[in-house]
Amino acid sequence: MPDIPSHARVVIIGGGVIGCSVAYHLTKLGWKDVVLLERKQLTSGTTWHAAGLIAQLRATANMTKLAKYSQELYGNLEQETGVATGFKRCGSITVALTEERREEIYRQAGMARAFGVDVEEISAAEVKAKYEHLNIDGVTGAVYLDKDGQGDPANIALALAKGARQRGARVIERVKVTKGLKSNRKLTGVNYETADGHTGTITCDHVVNCAGMWGHQVGEMLGVNVPLHSCEHFYIVTEAIPGLTQLPVLRVPDECAYYKEDAGKMLLGAFEPNAKPWRLDIPEDFEFDQLPEDFDHFEPILEAAVERMPMLAEAGIHTFFNGPESFTPDDAYHLGLAPEMDNVWIAAGFNSIGIQSAGGAGMALAQWMEDGQKPFDLGDVDISRMQPFQGNKTYLFERSKETLGLLYADHFPYLQKKTARGVRRTPFHHHLLEQGAVMGELAGWERANWFARDGQTPEYDYSWKRQNFFDNVAEELTAIRTNVGMYDMSSFGKIRVEGRDATAFMNHIGGGQYDVPVGKIVYTQFLNDRAGIEADVTVTRLSETAYLVVTPAAARLADETWMRRHQGDFNVVITDVTAGEGVLAVMGPNARNLLQAVSPADFSNAVNPFGTAQEIELGMGLARVHRVTYVGELGWEIYVSADMAAHAFETLHAAGQDMDLKLCGMHMMDCARIEKGFRHFGHDITAEDHVLEAGLGFAVKTDKPDFIGRDAVLRKKDSGLETRLVQFRLTDPEPLLYHNEPVIRDGEIVGYLSSGSYGHHLGAAIGLGYVPCKNETAADLLASTFEIDVSGTRVAAQASLKPMYDPKSERVKV
Missing domain, CATH: 2.40.30.110 (Aminomethyltransferase beta-barrel domains)
Known part of the structure; x- marks a missing residue:
């Protein structure tokens, strides 16, 4: 029986490359009593059969930074630990076969260059010079990264594990965690069972779920939601090809294929658009296993590859491999502190890019655990972006059919997911569809992004150039700027804060002043200790003891979680009421005229000035109007209970026909807000952006004491x-x-x-x-x-x- 301690500062569940990286980086920060438990053998889940491609070019800024860190880490790991990682900087080439793909990869190259990544755009002829075996017919352009490479996935993980052990971590195989011991919002420890049947408990301060494709099951055991699902991932390895020498890693995303030279053989892998989900309940005895071959499924990829790489036609197939990988609903991995618990961390769901991501992800999570706050913006992968319903097993199965293929799909602007749609609908959903709405999806919500004209096909025609809705959005914005438009904002999060300490709590958690008259609206931020922006919200005082916090749709869970974690001894109740009210925004120079046509209320500046709310009659029903704007025009957000929402829409829409009211979508709102310079949370303002440097100092009231981030605001005022x-x-x-x-x-x-x-x-x-x-x-x-x-x-x-x-x-x- 292995020698298992009775207490640890942290228990890491899962011994793949991610778990080993987290252990490595925690010990590097000086953590003692680090215990990693692996149910079978290190790397035996998915790490052992990974292709081992190590690339730096990612879709977003911080993901590129983290991938660059991984590449640099692996370059030094062998020297540090003595474990051969097989890491070679052989370079990589991504080729485009269309003008649209060329624009995508050239834009990615420009972004990467801004972070010091060595990348160059090359022509088809230059591709041929670096990769003589490639048929360059149809190649429109390419990018080359000389420091990209490939490595031995299992040995990279074992090197990270050895580095952790050298600094005191306990890495123990053949021990399965069977239960999390829960006390309120924390785990006090875990129960385990060894391979020979012994059971025991480790008490601990933190638990990290690095269980890979078991992450969903382990999450349920620990009381947290980890939405991911396994898919079948295929590749072949040829027989030895005479004269084949080291080549750059090659990606041909337009043919869903990647190529890697490996010991004189060629590996061809695929990320096909229609994937095969495997299962969520992984068999207990799964260890270094593979799935049955499905040559019919892989054959279209192989046919295109033989045309692209003619030498494959002569090469025999040595190995046809099918192994499972875990995929998340949005194709970004899960990292961070689980919303449901205060000491359960997640690093799972790496969407077939676990090797190239593990170094950076382990570093970022370890620093987050050390400091108690994110080291930089990790919104792309923060587990709190996932909504509770996304753990639904049917949803995960349906969405996983698409997400594997999205790795190599054209990543067009505004690209919408096609699977697992229609889960969350606003009260106005069918009214909007009847008027030509083209729906997008965010956090599960179906939202009208733009409106098709009569006779226009109501669907996206994607491009990096002007898309088919470009003129539609221009017309919608013209209505907002010159007349009146209406759009659905029901998906925005609504969190009610109520109790005798409501004012004191809000003044502690937020940078604004909330001791204001009933009906006053405060635009504000929740700050962290560095005055970075954790939330960007509007707060309306509904009564002496109640406030309504309105958040971006995708940030609702994160913002609610932030409030709960900082509730302390304040006597307040925090409730998500998003689904209880529909919200219609009526905006534009004629907004007041439209509201006066449907309500006897007074919408004048004297009664309802900017930044105030009032209860009104609307048609035959009731509503509450907030005079605020995200588009920079006169306007109101109209909050109406879900039961009266359809009536409110019909009343407003009918009254608007005489004044040429135009229905608008989310794309218009984004165009309008950026003209006005309004910040977009998650892009322009994040946890690493100081509120003063973001130009939002006007929303911070430093004359009140003791709010989170106050000292950092004052320091920045002094230092500049x-x-x-x-x-x-x-x-x-x-x-x-x-x-x-x-x-x-x-x-x-x-x-x-x-x-x-x-x-x-x-x-x-x-x-x-x-x-x-x-x-x-x-x-x-x-x-x-x-x-x-x-x-x-x-x-x-x-x-x-x-x-x-x-x-x-x-x-x-x-």
Whole structure:
């Protein structure tokens, strides 16, 4: 029987590459009493059969940073531990077979370059020079990363495990965790069973679920939701090919294929668009196992590969491999502190990129556990982005059919998932569909993103250029700017905070002043100890003892969890009431006229000034109107109980016909808000962005004591800003901005856009991005020449620290 301690500071469940990385990085930070328990043998789940591709080019900024860290870590790991990792910097090539794919990979290359990743765009001829075996017919472009590589997945994990052991970690095989011992919102320990039947308990301060494709089951055992599902993943390995030498890793995403030379053989793997889900309840005896072959499923990939790599036609197949991998609903892995518990951490669901992600993910999670807060923005992968319903087994099975293939799909802007749709619908769903709404999905919510005209097909036609809804959104924005528009905001989170300590609690957790009259609305942020932005919300005082906190749809669970974790001894009840009310936004210069047509209430500045709410009659029902805006126009958000929501829509829509009311979607809202310079949480403002550098100092009231982040705000006021969030407008009206495009100041890359969209009213693409400004005045910064790198082309940009649209906010207060 292994020698198992009775107590640990942390118990890590799962001995794949992720669990080993977490143990390695915790011990590197000086943690003692680190115990890793593996139910079978290290790497025996999915790590052992991974392809071992190590790439730095990821879809978002921080994921690129973490992948770059992994590559650098593995380059030194063998020297540190003495375990051969097989890591080779053989380089990688990603080729495009369409103009759209070329734009995608060139945009990714530009973003990666902003973080110091060595990447170059190369032609088809240059691809052929580096990869002579490739048929370059149809190749429209490619990117080459010389420091990318490949490694031996199992040995990388074993090297990380050895590094952890060398610093005192206990890595114990053949021990299965059978139960989490729960006390309120914490685990006090875990029960275990050894291979020879002995049972016991380890008390602990933290538990980390690194159980891979068992992560969902282990999560249920620990009382947390970890949405992931296993899929079958196929690759073949050829017989030895005479004369085959080391080659760069090759990806041909338009043919769903990747290639890796391995000891004189060629490995061909696939991420096909219609995947085969395996199962959620993994068999108990699964260890170094593989799944039955399915050549019919793989054959279309192989046929295309033989055309692309003619030497495969002559090579025999040595191995046909089918092994399971875990996939999450949005194709991003799960990392961080589980919302349901205060000491259960997650690092699982790595979507077939576990080897290249493990180093960075382990480093980030370990630092998070050490500091008690995220080391930098991890919103892309933070487990709190997952909604409770996404743990539903039927949902996971259906969505997993799509997510494997999304790895190599065209990652077009605004790309919508096709599977597992229609789970959450607002009270206005069918009314909007009848009017031509084209739905997108966020956090499970079906939301009208844009409206098709009569005779126009109500669906997306994706592109990196102007998409088929471009003119529709322009018309919607024109209505908002010049007349009146209406859109559905029901998906936004609504959290009620009620109790005798409600005011004191809000003043502790938020940067604003909440001791305001009933009916007053406060735009505000919840800050962390570094004055980074954990939440961006509006807070309405409903009564002497109750507030309504309105959050972005995707952030609702995270924001509610943040409040619960900081509730302390405050006597308040925190309740998610999102589904209880539908919300319609009525915005534009004629918004007041429309509301006066359906209600006897007084909507004048004297009675209902900007930033206040009032109860009203609407049609034959009741509603509450909040005079706020995210589009920079006169307008109201109308909150109506779900039972009266359909009546409210019908009443407003009928009254609006005489004034040419236009129904609008979420894409319009994004265009309008970026023209106004309004920040988008998760892009422009995150946990690592200081509230003052984000330009939101006006929302922070430092004259009140003891709110979270106050000291960091005061320190920044004393030391001065190091960066500023700047608004950019391209001088050429043709290029489009999305986000992550590099910002070039006086010829040098200084940052990247945190968000981008088209400013239809301003007549060009608009972006927001942080620019370093230490020891500089605003005038110094604006005196510079700015350009934005759009797919490898530098485009001149006008910069501004004030909103380019209605800088004095006169339009919202008329």
